[in-house]
Amino acid sequence: MPERIERVPREELRVTQNERLRETVQYAYRTVPFYRETLDAAGISPAEIETVDDLSALPLTTKADFREEYPDGLFAVDDDRIRRVHASSGTTGNPKIVAYTRSDLDRWNEVMARSMAAAGIERGETFQNAYAYGLFTGGLGFHGGAEELGATVIPASSGNTRRQVELARDLESDSLGCTPSYAIYFAETAAEMGVDPRALSISTVLFGAEPCTEPMREEIESRLDATGIENYGLSELIGPGVAVECREAQSGLHVWEDHFYPEVIDPETGEPLPAGEEGELVLTSLSKEALPVLRYRTGDLTTLTYDECECGRTMVRMDGVTGRTDDLLIVRGVNLYPSQIEAVVLEFDAVAPYYRIDLYREDALDRFELTIELEAGFDGDADRLRAAVRKRLANALSITPDALELVEYGTIERTEVGKVRRVFDHR
Numbered sequence: 237m238p239e240r241i242e243r244v245p246r247e248e249l250r251v252t253q254n255e256r257l258r259e260t261v262q263y264a265y266r267t268v269p270f271y272r273e274t275l276d277a278a279g280i281s282p283a284e285i286e287t288v289d290d291l292s293a294l295p296l297t298t299k300a301d302f303r304e305e306y307p308d309g310l311f312a313v314d315d316d317r318i319r320r321v322h323a324s325s326g327t328t329g330n331p332k333i334v335a336y337t338r339s340d341l342d343r344w345n346e347v348m349a350r351s352m353a354a355a356g357i358e359r360g361e362t363f364q365n366a367y368a369y370g371l372f373t374g375g376l377g378f379h380g381g382a383e384e385l386g387a388t389v390i391p392a393s394s395g396n397t398r399r400q401v402e403l404a405r406d407l408e409s410d411s412l413g414c415t416p417s418y419a420i421y422f423a424e425t426a427a428e429m430g431v432d433p434r435a436l437s438i439s440t441v442l443f444g445a446e447p448c449t450e451p452m453r454e455e456i457e458s459r460l461d462a463t464g465i466e467n468y469g470l471s472e473l474i475g476p477g478v479a480v481e482c483r484e485a486q487s488g489l490h491v492w493e494d495h496f497y498p499e500v501i502d503p504e505t506g507e508p509l510p511a512g513e514e515g516e517l518v519l520t521s522l523s524k525e526a527l528p529v530l531r532y533r534t535g536d537l538t539t540l541t542y543d544e545c546e547c548g549r550t551m552v553r554m555d556g557v558t559g560r561t562d563d564l565l566i567v568r569g570v571n572l573y574p575s576q577i578e579a580v581v582l583e584f585d586a587v588a589p590y591y592r593i594d595l596y597r598e599d600a601l602d603r604f605e606l607t608i609e610l611e612a613g614f615d616g617d618a619d620r621l622r623a624a625v626r627k628r629l630a631n632a633l634s635i636t637p638d639a640l641e642l643v644e645y646g647t648i649e650r651t652e653v654g655k656v657r658r659v660f661d662h663r
């Protein structure tokens with residue numbers, strides 16, 4: 237049964253959001269010079285922001301702002317109140333450093349416990365945490381949430397997969413937290429060890445930190461005979477714990493709107509979009525102390541749905557993120573997200589959940605090569621399969637690869653630690 241706040245009538249939720257938003261804007265203005273300067277420059281006084289409907293008047297905050305204010309320019313409290321910092325890896329430039337007061341950590345545990353409960357994880361169960369511990373928010377975020385919920389945590393962290401399989405088998409883990417690609421790798425490793433992954437007691441895989449398409453979720457569910465539940469979050473806002481699918485519907489992720497206010501904007505113009513239209517997710521924290529965040533551009537593309545959910549939760553749902561504005565590939569003038577390719581190729585039963593995309597430029601033209609892996613023991617007609625995949629790509633995405641290579645099962649490199657990399661842009 238969802239907690240009361242998760243199924244509060246929306247008018248009542250709105251009152252809480254407005255109150256917290258007013259406090260957050262005034263607090264950020266008072267304590268963080270960056271916000272004072274950007275609001276002043278935009279000619280906005282914090283007093284003008286009375287309700288969430290006024291939010292669009294505020295300037296957007298970007299990843300670049302986090303980098304420029306490195307390491308602690310966005311912190312709103314004195315050092316002696318900070319209990320922990322995390323950092324999100326930057327491939328370019330400074331990492332983003334994020335901070336938590338004691339009460340931020342308590343709230344993080346609370347939203348994580350809520351997320352895990354929505355995923356169907358219960359008090360007294362054993363949760364195997366295969367998210368990386370360390371500066372990345374995944375490991376400690378799930379750890380705190382599981383303890384808060386009253387589950388037993390196995391702090392396995394990432395990697396060391398044979399050991400993880402043994403732990404899952406011997407300690408009878410009920411649920412596994414990890415990236416979607418790692419869930420597949422875990423199942424493969426178990427099979428290699430002679431352990432039937434479907435016979436393990438894992439009944440829930442709580443995945444996140446990477447985009448995941450529906451066919452990839454089905455792979456996870458069938459390989460582990462478990463329910464796959466997606467969660468969403470980002471360090472800049474808190475870490476994991478911003479939104480999660482409910483087990484009842486598995487249809488969109490409930491955003492914990494009492495703490496994180498979501499908007500969707502047109503990524504080109506920055507204008508807010510009406511509910512139901514796809515755009516870039518923008519989040520405002522409503523209860524953070526160490527690092528209040530106003531209108532943060534997540535770079536994640538999604539849609540918000542305010543329809544009632546069968547689970548009884550009233551909080552808005554966002555679609556699973558299958559594209560980030562950063563991931564957009566432009567190939568011969570066609571806009572393409574890697575997840576769109578994944579969704580097409582994994583429709584084929586003969587294709588294993590491994591693929592790579594290589595992009596080159598030859599004589600000022602883009603060259604697109606796609607490599608997909610065949611399922612173990614494939615004995616069908618490779619040419620026919622290749623032709624069928626090409627046709628589906630052309631129909632669904634209006635693009636076909638210049639080269640489509642089918643490789644044997646186990647050929648494409650597996651990722652044991654960190655986020656999987658599937659796109660290699662050599663242009």
Ligand SMILES: [Zn+2]
Pocket residue numbers: 481482484485490545546547548549
């Ligand atoms: Zn629901």
